[in-house]
Amino acid sequence: MNLVDNLALGFSTALSLQNLLFCFLGVIIGTLVGVLPGISPLNTTAMLLPFTFGLPPASAMIMLAGIFYGAQYGGSTTAILVNVPGETSAVVTCLDGYQMARQGRAGPALAIAAVGSFFAGTVATLVIAVLSAPLATLAMKFTAPEYFSLLVMGLIAAVVLAHGSPFKAIAMVLMGVLVGLVGIDVNSGKPRLTFGIPDIADGMDFVPVVVGLFGIGEVIANLGSAQDRSILAGKIRNLMPTWPDLKASFPAILRGTCVGTILGILPGGGAALPPFAAYALEKKVSRHPERFGTGVIEGVASPESANNAGAQTSFIPLLTMGIPTNPLMALMIGALMIQGIQPGPSVIREQPALYWGVVASMWIGNLMLVIINLPLVGIWVALLRVPYRLLFPAIILFCCIGAYASGNSVFSVWLMLGWGALGYFFNKIGVQPAPMVLGFVLGPLLEENFRRAMLLSGGDPAVFVQRPISAALLAVAAILLVVLVFPVIRKKREEALPE
């Protein structure tokens, strides 16, 4: 099948009434959580995961994907209007977007953000469509040593590109792998690390762990810190950007899209890193770098395009190889496995309707976002007025129901309680829990491929460097580790990434 046939199949799946509805639901929920600070797409997806059990796989994935990129839109709306980045990916947008809003140019800023995001979303959808088949074919050739090296490379890249201490992140990844091994060992049938508790004999359930760490942990941390939600935005007068605005924005949108597309594919990329890189690039190529931060439209156009492009291309490693590049993609893997689909290179061949349907739905979802967001801006801003003291009991409640529904037992709620306490502890000591989730999801795969590779090679670890693809992947991982240790580059990384 060629590209056109594939996309036609995708659109016929995505345009079914049910899938359109779930796509719409996803982007609406996404925008909502994007607008509200303190609720991230990560914990929303985790909360909603159990309720996708009953849906067909395509509908479930389409909705969950919609939440992810919808949140990027919502996050930037509040960044521009009220200087509150709903998501980390929108932090950069505050710099120039909010200044534009203060000068009465909120309308053009919002419009350019939407247009840029839509353009980036379109390009990213095409990139996914073009790249995924060859990548999946390549991945089909992988055997145990290659898979192990690929996983190692992915995890290390995620650590290098994530913010916070890289050494703590590595420790968290390893802890995640250890937690991922809880349950009955497939090779020997012996229970491991279960402490004799029958409820975790099949492994620690994914939903309570993630909802506890992110949902509950964040709620407690948010309650401890003061909430600042002063709303400064006046009326949005005119959405139409002027001709000079458009002329300045177009190249910025192109550059942002390129940066986002590339960084999104890299493990650890996702939506958070690209806007920072795009903003830095924009400042570098601008003839007036000193004007950045005072409300220049390129400072909105480029990062907004980048975060949306990145959000979408971060699906590529997930869809083609079954490797999550960030915790949200790890949740998507969880969603697929719950549906009985083993993520990996075979999905594209065995489930073409699902695969291309999800890809096509991303473009449709982006179109929906442009249409629903610009006229509805007032509603989203009004939502910001809901005080957190009313919001958080609802979050707690949905976490409880989500955890219960994931295993149909209250044991999951207790498990979530434990992980919530741990999540708050990590938050307080300044350790990011995100790498742990990656390790947790990939842990069983990592161990299985490691054991299989070592079994085939007769216990000789040289097998990982003797096979060319595996050696190349490990070389990339080694280079990344050197980058991590090399002080000059590390300093640059700290400048580029916010805390």
Added chain:
Amino acid sequence: MPESAARNQHGNAPDIAFGAFLIILATVALWETRALAIGTAADMGPGYVPRALAWILMGFGLAFAASGFRATHRPLPGFDLRSFVMVLLSLAVFALLLPKGGLALATFATMACSTFAVSDFRWRESFVFAVILTAFTVLLFVNGLGLPLAVWPRW
């Protein structure tokens, strides 16, 4: 407990706490996997990978703790005990009430309990909101999504 490291007035308390946490975690993992066969590199037993990981984590923990002790002083940030206890308590309330008390009661009690996690709650507002959300929850999850849950108490 990691918290005991916080009373130390020298060193970077958050780092020491993280180190202590990893050491405890590794120790527990090593103890729990003590009976599992390790096997050889060519034919690994169930204990090989978990025990290796535990030892590496132990190393990380010791390294963080050691470098934390030598680092300049940084106190442990204040734990917000009220929010911490009330949020976890509201989860426990949900887990305890749901099997026998039904969804409506568990929902309302969880909402009520979590409200006390902040000091600026308002009685009437919170009560009305809890009632609305309880009704919404029952309608959405039981009637709408069809979760197999009892709504009312069964005593």
